[in-house]
Amino acid sequence: MTQEGESQSAGADELVSRLELIQERPLAERANAYRAIHDELSRVLEGGDREVSSR
Template sequence: MSSDDDTQTAIDDALVPRLRVIEDQPLPSRAEAYAQVHDELRQLLEGGDVPRTHG
């Protein structure tokens, strides 16, 4: 298993329980928590972008 696979497994293992906790919260808190998860995942995905050079 590669390092990327290990990282993905760790993220998956942490995300599912976190989402279950969020689902048990009242709606206003749930919305805020989902927004935070969204922002964290976006940063994680965008952080993997490598700028391309033309030439």
């Protein structure tokens, strides 16, 4: 596996761990935690688009 592939795999593992921890929380806390992950992933994806388009 390449270094990039290992990094993506580690990121996916971290995300799964975070989601599992969220599932153990009460409903109201889960909603806020999922919203935070959504916002974080949106920023990452939108930032990736900007990097590609600036080349």
